[in-house]
Amino acid sequence: MTLNNLRNCFTAIFFLVTLFSCKKEVLTDTTGNTIIAKTLLNVSYGTNPLQAMDVYLPAGRNISTTKVMIMIHGGGWSSGDKSDFASFVDTMQRRLPDYAIFNINYRLSASPYNLFPTQEMDVKASIEFIFNKSVDYQISDKYVLIGASAGGHLAMLQGYKYNVPVKPRAIISFYGPSDLTDMYNNPVGGNILISILIAQAIGKIPAQDPQLYTSSSPVSFITNLSPPTILLHGGMDELVSANQSINVSNKLTAAGVNNQYVFYPSAGHGVWTNTLLFDAFNKIVSFLAANVL
Numbered sequence: 001m002t003l004n005n006l007r008n009c010f011t012a013i014f015f016l017v018t019l020f021s022c023k024k025e026v027l028t029d030t031t032g033n034t035i036i037a038k039t040l041l042n043v044s045y046g047t048n049p050l051q052a053m054d055v056y057l058p059a060g061r062n063i064s065t066t067k068v069m070i071m072i073h074g075g076g077w078s079s080g081d082k083s084d085f086a087s088f089v090d091t092m093q094r095r096l097p098d099y100a101i102f103n104i105n106y107r108l109s110a111s112p113y114n115l116f117p118t119q120e121m122d123v124k125a126s127i128e129f130i131f132n133k134s135v136d137y138q139i140s141d142k143y144v145l146i147g148a149s150a151g152g153h154l155a156m157l158q159g160y161k162y163n164v165p166v167k168p169r170a171i172i173s174f175y176g177p178s179d180l181t182d183m184y185n186n187p188v189g190g191n192i193l194i195s196i197l198i199a200q201a202i203g204k205i206p207a208q209d210p211q212l213y214t215s216s217s218p219v220s221f222i223t224n225l226s227p228p229t230i231l232l233h234g235g236m237d238e239l240v241s242a243n244q245s246i247n248v249s250n251k252l253t254a255a256g257v258n259n260q261y262v263f264y265p266s267a268g269h270g271v272w273t274n275t276l277l278f279d280a281f282n283k284i285v286s287f288l289a290a291n292v293l
Contacts, residue, residue: 045129074149152176156218234267
């Protein structure tokens with residue numbers, strides 16, 4: 001498998017789902033003003049063109065109850081785009097029509113530029129931007145982070161490491177790396193290209209800067225105050241070992257944090273059947289209903 005394949009194969013998941021957009025209802029606020037659904041594309045949260053997001057605001061939203069879902073694409077921290085999550089946006093609009101959805105881009109690592117933790121800082125900046133627009137967007141402080149692959153890693157890292165300006169109410173990770181040192185030292189199947197991908201994104205190997213790897217690993221920040229988390233992983237994943245999700249689940253359980261580990265034995269990295277995806281989203285919706293109140 002080439003390095004390019006390593007970076008891009010996960011996106012296959014997003015083209016497997018055939019979904020329908022939800023009907024948007026028009027409601028009014030307490031003053032009688034109409035609150036319509038809005039879609040705002042390529043909203044900048046920084047000065048770089050990649051520091052942008054697509055915003056999907058539901059009709060009838062209000063600052064007290066409208067929940068927020070932030071989507072973070074994957075791609076090995078060095079490729080991918082928010083457009084990869086187009087089917088996820090459609091899915092969540094249909095299943096969770098009352099959520100405001102923010103589908104973000106971030107600067108991509110391309111040695112020697114934008115090395116990690118640039119991506120971590122961009123996710124943090126995007127959340128600060130969204131929070132500061134709460135009144136304009138009429139959204140609450142009930143945030144959910146969802147990511148796939150590197151995006152799952154970034155969702156967990158943000159959710160476990162930071163609680164300002166807002167602490168997420170839940171995290172959703174599709175096969176996200178959680179311990180970068182372990183992933184570097186023990187790549188799936190001994191595939192050295194996985195280790196190379198991590199080192200290129202970070203700019204160093206663990207031996208050169210062990211603290212950077214530790215501070216970039218979500219498992220380092222799990223406590224009893226961590227957000228509830230649902231982790232979805234495939235048994236045939238050729239890039240991220242299922243142990244990466246199992247380790248998170250075990251540590252959350254030990255800390256007394258509600259979590260759910262969902263294992264699909266036949267699923268690869270981003271190569272999931274429609275049946276598995278349908279089941280996965282059913283479980284996600286149920287998890288959010290129980291944990292984001």
